[in-house]
Amino acid sequence: MKKKVLVTGSDGFIGSHLVEALVRKGFDVRAFILYNSFNSWGWLDNCAPDVNGKFEVFAGDIRDPAGVRSAMQGCDAVLHLAALIAIPYSYYSPDTYVETNIRGTLNILQAARDLGVKVIHTSTSEVYGTAKFVPITESHPLQGQSPYSATKIGADQLALSFYSSFDLPVTVIRPFNTYGPRQSARAxxxxxxxxxxxxxxxxxxxxxxxTRDFNYVMDTVNGFIAALNSSNGIGEVINLGSNYxxxxxxxxxxxxxxxxxxxxxxxxxxxxxxxxxxxxxLWASNKKAHDLLGWSPEYGxxxxxxxxxxxxxxxxxxxxxxxxxxxxxxxx
Missing domain, CATH: 3.90.25.10 (UDP-galactose 4-epimerase, domain 1)
Known part of the structure; x- marks a missing residue:
């Protein structure tokens, strides 16, 4: 039987590439996209021909707990990528980041706990702030230098708390600066x-x-899939970076x-x-990803x-x- 997975943020840059890769690998994919009156599926409107029509679309909002729970019904795992990510905009509208990144993640975790769903939660290298040592390992101190990074720190800690408190199978994937086709013009x-x-x-x-540690999008996607397919990362935070x-x-x-x-x-x-x-x-150590998941960047x-x-x-x-x-x- 195919493993059924929910991908939040499927309409975005990394999410759309991840949906395509999962479909090609034989997963039963439900793509959670942000509801809008244009009925736009974001980048999934322009997905590859070999993938088009081979995934289910759920339009909703991760800030809505009922919608999140409905979207997660029948799934074995959720790859949670949906977030507000633009750092400059977080200076103007921090409340929106709290609602989306923290409250939205809580909705994912609550539903996953009740439904018995594995969670792959997306962090960001921005939670480390300016490097105190390099390469940056997962034990590096966390520094909220923007409202965006502060809300991601909060979301990460919530996710890990559900592992510690409720034995929810959670892996926190921490990509460094992902780039590639379809990336937002704000990057x-x-x-x-x-x-x-x-x-x-x-x-x-x-x-x-x-300085930045840029990670090509397909390397990031492969890291998510490695975490999905492995139990070694449960309860762990894992960097995805090129080590360059x-x-x-x-x-x-x-x-x-x-x-x-x-x-x-x-x-x-x-x-x-x-x-x-x-x-x-920013400069990532990717040793833990290699040791636990067998992941190494192809574009390092x-x-x-x-x-x-x-x-x-x-x-x-x-x-x-x-x-x-x-x-x-x-x-x-």
Whole structure:
């Protein structure tokens, strides 16, 4: 019998790739998307032809406990990706992040506990804040340097508390900076690619000195599936990262090189985070993911990052894909 899984946040960047991968691997997938009056399924409206029509769609809102419980009926596991993730927007609307990221996660956990469903909960490298040591292991201190990261810390701790208190099978997956086709324009790599693809030579960015550990989306997806298929991660927090650190300015140079363009960087004040909120350094240790899940990135190191960027640039260079992005404005 096929394992039935619920994927929240299926209409988003990582979620849509995850739905496609799960369908291809033979899972019975129910895709939870955010209800809207346009009946849009987000990126699933443009899913691959071999996957189209082979998954169930549930339109709802993770802030609604009754809807969450209904969506989870009959499922063996839930991969919980739904969240508000834009850091700048969390400065303006922190209450919305509490309701979605904390209250929404509580709804997932309560329903899973009652229905006997395994939970794969999505964290973020932002919960670590600026690295106190590198590479960052799962024992690194947690630092809520933005309302977004604070709500994700809260959601993570709720998830782990349900494991400790109720023996709910929970694994917390902590992806570092995932990138790839379909990523939101509010993220730095689509921002850079979009401006260059639209003909720009002066690239508007916020801080360019921070470093990040970029993880190609299919590596992130494979990490989720590894956690789903294993019991070794239950009760654990597990980083998914490439174990490769690169600055934003060097990322710009690498993208420009792949796109064969000469560019310069302009610091755009509205894109800068408040000083104490900027995360200056992220670099993942992925040893635990390898040891517990047998997961290793296929796009690790400079060579892997270059390959992942080439795939991402190729996707953004398709006119109908680029047309979905507002590259000429700051996307909060």
């Amino acid at each position: 730095v790599i689509p921002t850079i690619i979009g401006q260059i693809a639209a003909g720009g030579s002066q690239i508007k960015l916020g801080a360019s000195s921070p 650190e690169i600055s934003i300015v060097d990322t710009v140079k690498l993208i420009a090189q792949v796109m064969n363009r000469e560019v310069s960087i302009i610091s755009d004040e509205q894109r800068l985070r408040p000083d104490k909120s900027e995360v200056e350094r 190191g400079l060579e892997g990052f270059s390959r992942g960027l080439a795939k991402t640039i190729q996707w953004f260079s398709v006119p109908e894909n680029l047309a979905k992005y507002k590259v000429d404005i700051y996307n909060v």
